Amino acid sequence: MTLTGAQILWEALVREGVTDVFGYPGGAILPAYDAMLAYPIRHVLVRHEQGAAHMADGFARASGRVGVAIATSGPGATNMVTGIATAMMDSSPIVCITGQVGSRLIGSDAFQETDITGITLPITKHNYLVTGVHDIAPAIREAFAIARAGRPGPVLIDITKDAQQASAEVDWDAAAPRLSEAYDDALPGDGDAHDALALIATAERPLILAGHGIVQAGAERQVRELAERAGIPIAVTLLGIGGVPASHPLNMGMMGMHGEAWVNQAIQEADLLIALGMRFDDRVTGNLKTYAQTARKIHVDIDRAELNKNVRVDVAIARDLRAALDEWLPLITPRDRAGWLARIHALKGDAAVRDIQNLPDDGHLYAAHVINDLWRLTHGDAIVVTDVGQHQMWEAQYYKHDTPRSLITSGGLGTMGFALPAAIGAKIACPDKEVWVVVGDGGFQMTMCELATAVQEQLDINVAIINNGYLGMVRQWQEFFYDKRYAATPISGPDFARLAGSFGIPAAVVKTRAEVAGAVEAARRQKRTAVIDFQVEQEDTVYPMVPAGADLHKMIRRPSPIVETAAD
Amino acid sequence: MLHTFAVYVDNKPGVLNRVASLFRRRAFNIESLTVGHTETDGVSRMTVVVDTDEYGARRLEAHLYKLVPCRRVDNITHAPAIARDLALIKVAATGEARTHVMQLVDVYRARIVDVSPESMVIETTGTEDKIDSLVEVLRPYGVVEMVRTGRVAMARGLVNGRRIAPRTGAGAAASEVNGDISSCSV
Ligand SMILES: Cc1ncc(C[n+]2csc(CCOP(=O)(O)OP(=O)(O)O)c2C)c(N)n1
Numbered sequence: 001m002t003l004t005g006a007q008i009l010w011e012a013l014v015r016e017g018v019t020d021v022f023g024y025p026g027g028a029i030l031p032a033y034d035a036m037l038a039y040p041i042r043h044v045l046v047r048h049e050q051g052a053a054h055m056a057d058g059f060a061r062a063s064g065r066v067g068v069a070i071a072t073s074g075p076g077a078t079n080m081v082t083g084i085a086t087a088m089m090d091s092s093p094i095v096c097i098t099g100q101v102g103s104r105l106i107g108s109d110a111f112q113e114t115d116i117t118g119i120t121l122p123i124t125k126h127n128y129l130v131t132g133v134h135d136i137a138p139a140i141r142e143a144f145a146i147a148r149a150g151r152p153g154p155v156l157i158d159i160t161k162d163a164q165q166a167s168a169e170v171d172w173d174a175a176a177p178r179l180s181e182a183y184d185d186a187l188p189g190d191g192d193a194h195d196a197l198a199l200i201a202t203a204e205r206p207l208i209l210a211g212h213g214i215v216q217a218g219a220e221r222q223v224r225e226l227a228e229r230a231g232i233p234i235a236v237t238l239l240g241i242g243g244v245p246a247s248h249p250l251n252m253g254m255m256g257m258h259g260e261a262w263v264n265q266a267i268q269e270a271d272l273l274i275a276l277g278m279r280f281d282d283r284v285t286g287n288l289k290t291y292a293q294t295a296r297k298i299h300v301d302i303d304r305a306e307l308n309k310n311v312r313v314d315v316a317i318a319r320d321l322r323a324a325l326d327e328w329l330p331l332i333t334p335r336d337r338a339g340w341l342a343r344i345h346a347l348k349g350d351a352a353v354r355d356i357q358n359l360p361d362d363g364h365l366y367a368a369h370v371i372n373d374l375w376r377l378t379h380g381d382a383i384v385v386t387d388v389g390q391h392q393m394w395e396a397q398y399y400k401h402d403t404p405r406s407l408i409t410s411g412g413l414g415t416m417g418f419a420l421p422a423a424i425g426a427k428i429a430c431p432d433k434e435v436w437v438v439v440g441d442g443g444f445q446m447t448m449c450e451l452a453t454a455v456q457e458q459l460d461i462n463v464a465i466i467n468n469g470y471l472g473m474v475r476q477w478q479e480f481f482y483d484k485r486y487a488a489t490p491i492s493g494p495d496f497a498r499l500a501g502s503f504g505i506p507a508a509v510v511k512t513r514a515e516v517a518g519a520v521e522a523a524r525r526q527k528r529t530a531v532i533d534f535q536v537e538q539e540d541t542v543y544p545m546v547p548a549g550a551d552l553h554k555m556i557r558r559p560s561p562i563v564e565t566a567a568d
Numbered sequence: 569m570l571h572t573f574a575v576y577v578d579n580k581p582g583v584l585n586r587v588a589s590l591f592r593r594r595a596f597n598i599e600s601l602t603v604g605h606t607e608t609d610g611v612s613r614m615t616v617v618v619d620t621d622e623y624g625a626r627r628l629e630a631h632l633y634k635l636v637p638c639r640r641v642d643n644i645t646h647a648p649a650i651a652r653d654l655a656l657i658k659v660a661a662t663g664e665a666r667t668h669v670m671q672l673v674d675v676y677r678a679r680i681v682d683v684s685p686e687s688m689v690i691e692t693t694g695t696e697d698k699i700d701s702l703v704e705v706l707r708p709y710g711v712v713e714m715v716r717t718g719r720v721a722m723a724r725g726l727v728n729g730r731r732i733a734p735r736t737g738a739g740a741a742a743s744e745v746n747g748d749i750s751s752c753s754v
């Protein structure tokens with residue numbers, strides 16, 4: 001059967017199992033839009049193409065399926081760049097489709113012509129400029145295969161208008177992806193399981209560093225079993241949260257810049273680090289020269305280019321994590337490491353742990369309280385999508401995630417404006433899940449236009465604005481490192497409740513601790529988008545903190561023993 | 569230290585850009601990069617020389633494999649290999665000097681490929697060291713122009729006999745609007 005390029009595009013998406021796409025039309029993608037209505041795919045009209053890419057990303061992170069974003073050429077395509085870079089840094093599988101000017105116009109600075117394959121070359125796993133109708137089906141099939149394969153990530157397909165308009169017969173079998181066979185070859189010098197097992201068997205103070213790769217590989221059970229059998233405590237990265245239940249007795253909590261003090265101390269005292277699907281980002285290592293000096297290191301990651309990048313390791317294994325652990329598990333000898341666990345618990349005791357719930361209500365509203373209450377009131381069952389800033393770190397500290405894919409946050413790129421659109425994507429991927437946005441007053445103002453998208457799509461999303469009147473995280477740096485000169489960090493905003501009202505969204509304003517539960521419960525009851533403006537303490541600080549580039553164990557601790565972290 | 573890679577890539581639009589962009593983005597410094605056809609249609613071969621350590625070399629190899637059009641990477645730094653550079657050197661030698669230059673050209677087993685009243689062009693092939701040294705001895709006579717290809721290299725013997733088949737399918741989505749990279753150097 002003869003189809004137009006536009007029809008081939010949709011047919012190919014349907015064949016890839018795509019049910020929802022996030023996009024915005026324009027001249028160069030119009031032929032594709034014209035053909036769309038005949039296909040069983042839900043199109044979500046975004047308010048800004050950055051939102052489309054974040055929604056595709058949120059969709060992918062919540063479900064593990066490939067998210068799809070569509071935009072027109074020129075400004076439509078460039079608006080997606082931040083979203084693509086965000087997905088690249090956090091290994092999120094998305095496919096972005098952009099229209100391009102007619103092939104004969106390429107290179108002529110035609111109206112809305114942009115070299116988007118050139119622009120996105122370093123922030124995609126791969127991209128395509130498709131100028132012929134015959135190349136559309138193979139490009140889409142290959143793009144989905146690449147987005148999912150190995151370490152997942154974004155792929156962009158730029159399709160010229162004439163390719164969308166031309167017609168062709170499609171041979172779907174011939175369009176099957178032919179990826180390079182070289183992809184899986186081991187390189188000389190790769191470490192093997194025996195070396196890793198030998199180190200694990202003899203270690204006295206081992207620690208598992210659990211990253212995003214655990215969730216990506218679906219190796220949650222294997223990691224837990226490894227920890228339980230060998231008696232090894234676990235520390236998680238920001239994106240590793242949920243990969244191991246927060247309530248698991250061996251899960252010590254988050255590591256890194258705003259990680260738990262005892263976790264960072266344990267890393268510095270360990271004699272073996274078993275890094276699983278994480279990449280020793282500078283936010284988790286601090287000063288590399290003093291990082292984990294006493295520890296041997298095993299690193300398993302599917303991306304060989306991550307091995308020996310920031311930290312030199314003793315055993316480097318480039319492999320799918322689940323496959324590697326499945327091989328290890330039968331060979332692990334059970335060990336009791338009570339002494340080491342007791343040592344970490346002692347460190348934890350040192351850290352002046354208090355249950356923040358027991359703090360007297362002094363009339364102030366702390367963001368940490370809001371988030372901890374949110375955790376209790378949602379029974380820890382919600383998908384929480386955060387933005388970037390102080391509220392993000394408080395979320396990581398005070399919302400206890402027991403299930404994978406229940407925290408969605410921009411880690412590697414730290415993209416403000418991510419939360420609301422990513423939450424829309426997550427809700428569309430998982431319509432039966434309760435979805436909460438935890439966002440700062442600064443980041444919310446970057447992409448709040450997507451409230452209209454949520455309304456138009458009749459989504460039930462709850463938005464908790466942690467409103468401190470500041471670009472709080474930057475203010476915190478100014479407080480510590482720039483003598484409290486608050487240059488350009490005080491930020492005003494609209495009356496968020498009235499703003500929500502203008503979108504037809506019910507809203508509440510919360511100024512005291514006593515009002516938190518009522519507002520959260522009211523938002524949960526409403527089966528539609530709701531906004532709560534939590535007006536919190538303005539100059540609150542995220543503790544503990546490892547200053548950028550400082551030694552991991554030299555954390556800035558909270559001066560008064562108010563809120564160190566949640567004990568439970 | 570200098571590492572030499574033989575990199576096989578699909579000969580498609582934009583591939584050179586992808587490879588060069590990778591080196592730039594990962595802050596690797598390219599000493600030289602040459603590209604040309606191979607024995608297989610549709611497959612080009614690059615010789616890339618990079619200044620990095622062993623860890624850097626391994627990471628670079630891994631990064632190259634992540635480029636979809638990259639088919640095979642051989643680090644031939646430590647393999648017995650033949651490496652050659654080609655240079656064209658224009659010298660402004662006239663009169664007496666000309667005879668001296670011709671003698672030097674003989675000693676270096678180079679060739680004179682063009683002669684004009686004010687200058688002559690010398691062609692030479694060899695290791696970079698040999699060419700460097702020829703350039704040095706010619707310099708006093710007035711080197712007015714020089715072009716070098718950069719290193720091309722090949723391992724001796726049959727180290728990796730596996731042939732790379734040309735690829736069809738999506739990746740083959742070549743368009744006439746972009747040129748091919750069948751031969752260029754950086
Ligand atoms: C797009 C973007 N611009 C700038 C930054 C730098 N930045 C990191 S956190 C932050 C402040 C965020 O303020 P807000 O959204 O109010 O959250 P808070 O820290 O107050 O919780 C800024 C400006 C960023 N991460 N992303």
Ligand SMILES: [Mg+2]
Nearest residue numbers: 440441470472
């Ligand atoms: Mg703020």
